[in-house]
Amino acid sequence: MENKTSNTNFFKKFTNKIGSMTETNLLLTITITVFVLMYLGAMLFLQGGFLTPQNFFQMLNENATLIVLACGLSVVMITGGIDISVGGVTGLVTMCSAVYLGEDSSKSMWVVLLIALGIGLAFGVVQGLLVAYLDIQPFIVTLAGMFFAKGMTTIVSTKPTDIKHEGLMALKDTKIVVPGMSYVNSHDIRLDSYVEIGVLIALFVVLVLFVVLRWTKLGRSFYAVGGNSQSALMLGINVKRTKFLSHVLCGLLAGLGGFLFLLHAGSGSPSNGGGYEMNAIASSIIGGTMLTGGVGNIIGTLFGVTSLSTIKTIVASAGLQDGWWTGITVGFMLCLFLVIQSIVVGRKKK
Amino acid sequence: MNKVLELKNIHKSFPGVLALQGVDFTLREGEIHALMGENGAGKSTLIKVITGVYTKDEGTISLNGKEVSIKSPQDAQKVGISTVYQEITLCPNLSVAENMYIGRTKSAVQNWGKMNEDADKILQSLDIPAKATQQLGTCSIAVQQMVAIARAVDMDCKVLILDEPTSSLDEQEVAKLFKLMRDLKARGVGIIFVTHFMDQVYEVSDRITVLRDGKLVGEYTVAELPRVQLVSKMLGKDLDDMADIKSEAPESQVADSAKVIEAVNLSSDQGIKPFDFYINKGEVNGFTGLLGSGRSECVRAIFGADRVTSGVVKKNGKEIKIKKPLDAMKAGIGYLPEDRKIDGIVGDLSVRDNIILALQVMKGFFKPFTKAEANKFADEYIKLLGIKTASADTPIKSLSGGNQQKCILARWLLTNPEYLILDEPTRGIDVGTKIDIQKLVLKLASEGMSVTFISSETDEMLRTCSRLVVMRDRKVVGELKGDDLNQTMIMNTIAGGASDAEA
Numbered sequence: 001m002e003n004k005t006s007n008t009n010f011f012k013k014f015t016n017k018i019g020s021m022t023e024t025n026l027l028l029t030i031t032i033t034v035f036v037l038m039y040l041g042a043m044l045f046l047q048g049g050f051l052t053p054q055n056f057f058q059m060l061n062e063n064a065t066l067i068v069l070a071c072g073l074s075v076v077m078i079t080g081g082i083d084i085s086v087g088g089v090t091g092l093v094t095m096c097s098a099v100y101l102g103e104d105s106s107k108s109m110w111v112v113l114l115i116a117l118g119i120g121l122a123f124g125v126v127q128g129l130l131v132a133y134l135d136i137q138p139f140i141v142t143l144a145g146m147f148f149a150k151g152m153t154t155i156v157s158t159k160p161t162d163i164k165h166e167g168l169m170a171l172k173d174t175k176i177v178v179p180g181m182s183y184v185n186s187h188d189i190r191l192d193s194y195v196e197i198g199v200l201i202a203l204f205v206v207l208v209l210f211v212v213l214r215w216t217k218l219g220r221s222f223y224a225v226g227g228n229s230q231s232a233l234m235l236g237i238n239v240k241r242t243k244f245l246s247h248v249l250c251g252l253l254a255g256l257g258g259f260l261f262l263l264h265a266g267s268g269s270p271s272n273g274g275g276y277e278m279n280a281i282a283s284s285i286i287g288g289t290m291l292t293g294g295v296g297n298i299i300g301t302l303f304g305v306t307s308l309s310t311i312k313t314i315v316a317s318a319g320l321q322d323g324w325w326t327g328i329t330v331g332f333m334l335c336l337f338l339v340i341q342s343i344v345v346g347r348k349k350k
Numbered sequence: 351m352n353k354v355l356e357l358k359n360i361h362k363s364f365p366g367v368l369a370l371q372g373v374d375f376t377l378r379e380g381e382i383h384a385l386m387g388e389n390g391a392g393k394s395t396l397i398k399v400i401t402g403v404y405t406k407d408e409g410t411i412s413l414n415g416k417e418v419s420i421k422s423p424q425d426a427q428k429v430g431i432s433t434v435y436q437e438i439t440l441c442p443n444l445s446v447a448e449n450m451y452i453g454r455t456k457s458a459v460q461n462w463g464k465m466n467e468d469a470d471k472i473l474q475s476l477d478i479p480a481k482a483t484q485q486l487g488t489c490s491i492a493v494q495q496m497v498a499i500a501r502a503v504d505m506d507c508k509v510l511i512l513d514e515p516t517s518s519l520d521e522q523e524v525a526k527l528f529k530l531m532r533d534l535k536a537r538g539v540g541i542i543f544v545t546h547f548m549d550q551v552y553e554v555s556d557r558i559t560v561l562r563d564g565k566l567v568g569e570y571t572v573a574e575l576p577r578v579q580l581v582s583k584m585l586g587k588d589l590d591d592m593a594d595i596k597s598e599a600p601e602s603q604v605a606d607s608a609k610v611i612e613a614v615n616l617s618s619d620q621g622i623k624p625f626d627f628y629i630n631k632g633e634v635n636g637f638t639g640l641l642g643s644g645r646s647e648c649v650r651a652i653f654g655a656d657r658v659t660s661g662v663v664k665k666n667g668k669e670i671k672i673k674k675p676l677d678a679m680k681a682g683i684g685y686l687p688e689d690r691k692i693d694g695i696v697g698d699l700s701v702r703d704n705i706i707l708a709l710q711v712m713k714g715f716f717k718p719f720t721k722a723e724a725n726k727f728a729d730e731y732i733k734l735l736g737i738k739t740a741s742a743d744t745p746i747k748s749l750s751g752g753n754q755q756k757c758i759l760a761r762w763l764l765t766n767p768e769y770l771i772l773d774e775p776t777r778g779i780d781v782g783t784k785i786d787i788q789k790l791v792l793k794l795a796s797e798g799m800s801v802t803f804i805s806s807e808t809d810e811m812l813r814t815c816s817r818l819v820v821m822r823d824r825k826v827v828g829e830l831k832g833d834d835l836n837q838t839m840i841m842n843t844i845a846g847g848a849s850d851a852e853a
Contacts, residue, residue, distance in 0.1 A: 022485040023443065217458045220444070224452055227441035234439040236424055236453030294443035 026344055027288030028300040031337075035307045042310065046317050053181040054193045059309045064198035065090065065261045065273075067305050069280040070287070071209050072253030074301045077284055078213070079246040080226040080293030081131060081138035086254040086280055088149030089123050090273030093258025095153045098161040098268025105166040112168070113259055120255015121248065123149065128247030132240045138247075146277065153270050160269035163262070171197055172266050198260040205253065209298045222246055226293030282330060283308050286337050290345070308333075352379045353415070354540040355400070355431070355509050360409035362395055369395040372409075373566045375559055377509060377540040382531060384543045384551045387561035388584055388641055388806075393544055396561065397511055400542075401433045402426040413508065432502030436514040438494045440501075442487030446473070446480050450501045472500050476530060492523030496530055503534065510534065511542045516550055517642075518621075528554050546642040547823050548577060548845065562586050577845030584640070585808070585841070608666065610800045611652070611683070611769045616661030618651040620644075624660055625826040627652070627819065629769065629800045634791060636803045636811045639821035639844055645804050646688050647824065649771045653678045653685040679712055684762035686755075688773040688804075694758045697747035701739050701757055702728035704746045708761045731760035736786065752783035759787065769800045776805055788814050808840055822846055 021029070042050045049055045060067075069086045076083045093116045100115060101107055123145055130141045163169070175194035182192045213219035221242045224232040233239050261272060287304025289296030308330065315329045355377040362370040370392050377383050387393050398404040400411065402420040410417050413429055420426050426433070440449040447469035469482035478496045480489050486497065495515055502510055512531070516524045531541055531554055543555060551558065551572075558575055560567040560583045567583050575583075609628045617624040622644045629635055637645040650656045652663060654672035662669050665681055672678045675685070687694050696704055705728050706719060713719075719727075728742040735756040739749055746754055755775060762770055772791065776784040791801050791814050805811050811818060817831040820843040828843040 022445065023487075215460050215462075217455065217460060220448060220452055220460055223444060224441045224448075227443035228439075231439045231441050232453070234423060234435075235441070235449070236427065294441065 023290075023295045023344055024288065024297050027290075027295065027341065028297045030340060030344075031286060031288050031300045031303045031307065035303045035310065038307065038310055038314070042314050042317075046314065048317065050313075050317075052183050052185070052193075053178070054183065054191065055313075057178060057181070057193050057195050057199075059306060059313070060199045060202075061196045061264065063305050063309050064196065064202040064264060065257045066276060066279055066283065066309075067202040067302060068205050068253050068257040068260060069276055070283040070301045070305050071205055071298055072250035072257075073277075073280045074284045074287065074289045074296050074298055075209065075213070075222060076138070076246045076250045077281075077289045077291060078226045078293060078296040079222045079243055080229065081243065081246060082281070082291070083127070083138065083142045083145075083247065083250045083254075084277045084281070085123060085127065085142040085145030085149055086250065086257065087273040087276035087278070088146040088153070089120055089251065089254035090258040090261055090276055091270065092149045092153045092156070093119050093255055094262050094265070094272040095156045095161075095268040095270065097258070097262050098163050099157050101163050101165040101168065102161075103164045105164070107165065109165070109167050109171070112262070116255045116259035116262075117252060118255070120251045120253065120258070122251070123254065124248040124251020127251065128244040131247055132242075132244035150270075157268070158270060160267055160271075162267045168262070169266065172263050176200065196264060198263045201256070201260060203302075205256070206298055206302050213298055218242070218245065223294055226295075228294070279308065282334050285334060285341075288341075290341055295345075353377070354379050354413065356412045356415075357396075357400070358410045358412075360396065360399060360411075361407045362399055362404060363407060369564050370399070370406075371564045373561065373564070374569075375566075376569065377542060378557075379508075379540055380535050380538045381556045382535055382541045382543055382554050384545065384555040384558045385561070386551065386558055386580065386584055387567075391561040391584070392564040393561055394513075395564075397433070397513055397542070397544060400426070400431060400509075401511065427505060427507075430506060430508040431511065432505060432507035432509070433511040433513060434495060434498045434502060434515060436517055438491065438498065440486055440494060440498055442485075442494075444486055445482065446484050446486055446489065446497055447482035449486050449497055450504060454505065468504075469500075472504050473497075476500055476503065476533060478530070490523065492519045492526060495519070495527065499530060499534075503537075503539070507539065509540050509542065511544070513544045514546070515543075516545060516547060524550065546640060548580070548640075549823055551580075552577065560584060578842050581640070581841045581845045609664075610666060612664040612667075613652055614662050614664070616648075616651050616663065617659050618647060618656040619659055620647040620650070620656045621824055622647045622651065623825040625819075627826075629802060631768075631800055632795050632798050633817065634795045634801045634803055634815050635817040635819065636805070636815040637819050637821060638804075638808065638811055638840055641806065643821040643844075644824035645821055646773050648819075648821070648826075649685065649773055649802060649804065653683060653771060655685065655687075676711065679708065679765065679767075682766075682768040684708070684765055684767035684770045686758055686762055686770070686772045686775055688777075695746050695754050698745055700743045701732070701737070701746050701749070702742040704757050705731055705760045705764060709764050712765060727764055731764060735760055735790070755787070756783070759790070763794075767799070769802075770794070771802045771804075773804045774806065775803070776807070776810060784810070808837060812836070812840075820844060 069090065072086060073083055096115050096119065097112045101112065127141050127145050130136050131138045174197050176197065178193040178195060182190055184190050213222065221237050224235065224237055225239050225242045229239050258273065265272070283304035284301050285291065286307050287300035289301065311329055311333055312326050315326050353376055357373065357375040360370050360373045373392065373396060375396065385393050385396070395404065399406045402422045402425050405421060411420060412418065418429050420429065444452065447466045450469050451465050466482040473480055473482065478493065478500055480493050480497060486494060489497065499510065515527060519527065535541060545551060555572055557569060557571050558580065559569045560580065562584060608631060610631050612628040614626055615624045616627070625648060637648055639645050647656065651658055654674050654677055663672050664670065670681050672681065696707065702724055706724050710719065725742060732739065732742065737753050737756045739753060746757055759775065775787055788810060791803055795801055803811065803814050812835060817829065818835060818840065819826055820828040820830060820840065822844055827846060830839055830843065
């Protein structure tokens, strides 16, 4: 009997704790919990590769670009907008860079970085101007941006181009050992876990954005505008500029994402970055960003990307290699998270 | 007392409308000043001129004796004029503290610790039951409103404008808000209080300024303006004159007939207090009261247009279930809504289709009328009501307001209801049509239909209704019939201070 009451007390405390959390923090907690449970589950039941630490780091290596793109999208989505041009911009950046570098190793890599950021910035600025100052729906503006970017990519070149630039290849092959994460493989050889340079850049972006969103006036303005733009205006926030900057930031990150794609894949192709915008949106949502704006967390987005990647790996390791199984699972997962979000938002108001 | 805010000779016009004509307004330090007037009197326009949403055409605004020019809400905030609107203008996804400080700090970096500390201090000093770190959306509307006030207070505002702050609060919340208002008053803040709740005005205000038709009627202290005087000033009817107007109300023709529709203890989610109501066969009665007193909400509850939260509706003594308007229509109740543009006409459909709409709904959409039937109905009522239209095929939106109204009236008459509710059927239409409609109402009643007639024009109500239900602040406060049916009695009952008038 006594036991029972202490149980209900605990339950009450638990629900109170949840009740007092902000939507952003609650969704973040849910995302991280889901990811950890999923990964532990995979380690327990699927074993194999999941037991080696490199599996986790390889997941980051593969998804550095997606992390950066999803970060940009989170910012736009928190502000209440959307950007579906990011995949197209990524593809355009890789193609332009590949064509610029060609087989000539004497060209500067910094120019490539400049090309990447320049293209991203250009898309961000134009789209931002249209969305913020001409009040056009962000979906339409960035849809146009996506078509434009894809079209431009094929104008630059239609054939996949491998990069043979020495400096860039050296960067691509640089492996950074993760200390304390060595493991023994099936041939009894001790191996070190490593990450690529792109992962460090992506994690740096996550860190910077986390700080910006949490502790700067601009970051909080993103939340305010996404929460209620009319109110934000009355509270003295420059709503147009805030929307504009969110798109600029997203465009810039899409450009950087293209550079990281190059560092990982080492080639330019019209198909590069295809579907990345949708994966980035999905990651953002799984990470607890709401399409309606005002709610979201960049750490959540990071876990959104890893969750998405993990579920894909799990489906593949479970013997369901066909593409549609991944699609079905991801669709189901997205749906689940949208339901969770609507429950969180519909929580009984105190 | 020092004058904080002084407006002189303010003019403002919009195309075709003189919204403000030479209005003066003075707010003193540490007073709560109610701004009263019916809808369209110019209250909102005046507030918007003060807050910089509109720019005035003429006149001067002075703050502490110095003339100021206010061009935007931001300008107003800078000089110390803050406004808390009816709809909360804060961000529900941010914390209470953030809502108090966002958009005000100059530094690019946010210091959470200090902000939360400062916010808690202010919340405590104003006795607002919220924590700085709480998400605003989890607070009640009343607390959210208080947070908005706290923000204004912390911005060191001299003038605080509360625009209909109590319309979505319950009684306890209103009491809390009033306590906060009195605290601020003690600190020397001048408060402009806009509301349509009379009781609340008399509870907290020191002074009242009355506007009517964009003109200043006068400024009074609460003590020198009894309620009935206030009502007469708002409506623009002189009390002495009104005593002479003898009621032209017809006797209740069928006095002992059965109650056709009866509502017991009815209330809806629109905030009206539970009320009882009945109507006899062949009777015309009405709801009266100031705008916003809950007249429409009452009839909407009967018709099932709002969600009913308690009470029953009986027809001929038997309880009927009305959950949605279609239930009411099937029970023989027709309702002509207050705003024909929103609830009534389907602008792009023809006059004919608009007329047969309600009957079609009752018959079911899968059993359409033949073209011949529809034409017959439409032509009959176009003739009967004298609707001026090029043809039955003309889109209804190209008709004048009065003729649109007649079409909607025709729509309900076609369903041959036993009980017809007309909510402001004569608003915005010309005098001739008004009289047509009044005559028609009386004719229908003499044929045995029961009609509830609601109008802002008391004359009209007196001419048509044999019994009036009087409302104040969403409560039924009285019922008048027979000899009591005259302007003076109506006003006394609305004001709720019958003794004032008699004294």
